[in-house]
C-alpha cells in the first residue's frame with residue numbers, strides 16, 4: 001500500500017526528537033442527541049433517528065442537552081481542568097454532505113474545560129500529558145460509499161448518508177504537544193489513550209468502544225533534529241481506531257518522517273489515514289491552505305454558565321478514578337506497582353478485576369490474562385478486551401482447573417473451543433471430552449504400558465534414580481494425549497516401581 005521509505009526505529013532516535021499530540025473524540029452515552037430529543041441508539045436503521053433540528057431544517061431551534069454538559073464538566077474535573085464559568089457554542093461553517101446544517105455546532109475560543117493534565121506511566125516512568133482543552137460539540141452523519149472495493153469515495157458508484165449519528169454529543173479532548181518522550185513516544189501515546197479510556201469508563205459517560213467509533217483518535221506526530229530549538233512540521237493521522245494502532249501510527253510516522261528529513265525533504269503538514277492491515281499511513285487532505293471556518297457564536301443557544309455550587313457537587317461526586325483504584329487493587333491483590341503497570345499496559349486491569357469478581361484468585365486471573373490470553377491477542381493482532389472470551393468464562397476455566405476437572409494443558413484446548421464460539425468452558429470440556437482422566441482402567445493400562453515399553457528406564461527408577469521417572473510420566477502423557485493428571489501418573493508409577 002505504501003511506498004514510503006522507512007528508517008529503523010532505533011536509528012530515528014539517534015538523529016531526531018519526536019513531539020506527539022492527541023485529539024480524542026468521545027461520543028457521549030446520553031439517551032438523546034446534543035440539541036434535540038432524537039435517540040442515539042447505535043445500529044438503528046439509517047435515518048430513523050432524525051428530526052428537523054438535527055437535519056438543520058429551516059425554523060428549527062436547538063436546545064442544549066444538560067446531561068451532555070454535565071458529562072463534559074465531569075470529564076474536565078477528572079482531568080484536573082479549570083471549568084469555565086461562562087462559555088458559548090460556536091458555528092463552524094463548512095459544506096460537506098455529512099453535516100446537514102452546513103455548519104457544526106461546536107466550541108471555539110470558549111471551551112468548557114481548559115488547562116488539565118493526565119499522568120501516564122510507561123516502564124516505571126511517569127509522563128505528564130498536559131490537556132489544553134475539553135470542549136463539547138456534535139457528531140456528524142456517516143457517509144457510505146457504495147460500489148467500490150475499498151469503501152472509500154474513490155472508485156465508488158454512489159454514496160449514501162446516514163444522519164442517525166448527526167447531532168450525537170461529542171466531546172473533544174485535546175492535549176498540548178508532548179515533547180521529551182523520545183523512544184517511548186509511541187507507548188506514551190498509547191498509554192495516554194488507554195488511561196483516558198479508563199477514566200471515561202469510570203465516569204460512565206461513554207461506552208468508549210473504539211470499534212464502534214465511540215472513541216476516535218487523531219494522532220499528531222512531528223520530528224525535529226536533536227538539539228533543534230524548533231519543533232518539526234506535524235502530520236495528523238486520523239481516526240486511529242484501536243489502542244494498538246495508536247502506538248503503531250506514531251511509530252510508523254516517526255520512521256517515515258525520518259526518511260523524508262534524511263534526504264533533505266520536507267514533511268508536509270497534512271492529514272494522513274492509518275491502515276490497520278499494513279500499519280502504514282497514507283496522505284489525505286493537505287492542510288497547506290488553512291480552511292476558513294468563519295466561526296461565530298451560535299445565536300440560537302444561550303451561553304453555558306455552570307454555577308460554582310453545581311460544579312462543586314459534581315466534583316465531590318466523582319467516582320474513584322483509575323489511578324487511585326489501581327493503588328487500592330495492588331494492595332488487595334498483593335502485587336507491586338511494576339506488576340500493576342504490566343496489567344495496565346496490557347489493558348487487563350478491568351479484565352482481571354472482573355475475573356476476580358467472578359470467583360477466581362487474583363494470582364490465577366493475572367496468570368491467564370497476562371500469559372495465555374495475552375499471547376493469543378498478540379497472535380490475532382487484537383487488544384485483549386477484544387478476545388471472544390469473557391472474564392466470567394476465564395473464571396469458570398480457572399475453577400475447572402482448581403477443581404481438578406482439567407489441567408493447564410487441557411484448559412488451553414478448552415480455550416480454543418471458547419474462542420471458536422463453541423460455548424462456555426464447561427460446555428467445551430464436555431463436548432470435546434477434555435476432562436482429566438481419573439485412575440481409570442485406561443490410565444492404569446497406559447501406566448503399565450509405559451513401564452513395559454521402557455524397561456531400562458523402569459530399572460533405573462527401581463535402582464534409585466528417582467528423577468528418571470519423568471521420562472515415564474512423559475510417555476503416559478503422550479499416550480493419553482495430555483488428558484492424564486501428571487501428579488496422579490507420577491504417584492501411580494512410584495507405587496509400581498518402588499522396591500518393597
Ligand SMILES: [Zn+2]
Pocket residue numbers: 033036037038049050051052053054055167
Ligand atoms: Zn434530532
